Amino acid sequence: MNEALRDVIARLEALPDDRQQQAAFLLLDFLEADQEPLLTPEQVAEVKRRLAAEPIFASDEEVRSVFDGPAE
Numbered sequence: 001m002n003e004a005l006r007d008v009i010a011r012l013e014a015l016p017d018d019r020q021q022q023a024a025f026l027l028l029d030f031l032e033a034d035q036e037p038l039l040t041p042e043q044v045a046e047v048k049r050r051l052a053a054e055p056i057f058a059s060d061e062e063v064r065s066v067f068d069g070p071a072e
Contacts, residue, residue: 012023039047058066 012020015023
């Protein structure tokens with residue numbers, strides 16, 4: 001462990017329990033951010049399928065009809 005980390009841990013130990021808990025959650029988030037995403041092969045396939053699909057957009061007329069209300 002390097003000196004900077006030792007100093008930070010010493011400062012954390014002086015904090016109240018609730019603040020130590022918050023710091024622990026932040027550190028865990030930091031450590032877990034370096035891991036690969038935990039998707040199943042099926043989820044990866046679904047993401048790829050959706051990214052490859054033709055996007056569906058509303059036409060200008062369809063959007064206008066939503067904002068203008070029904071035609072009379």
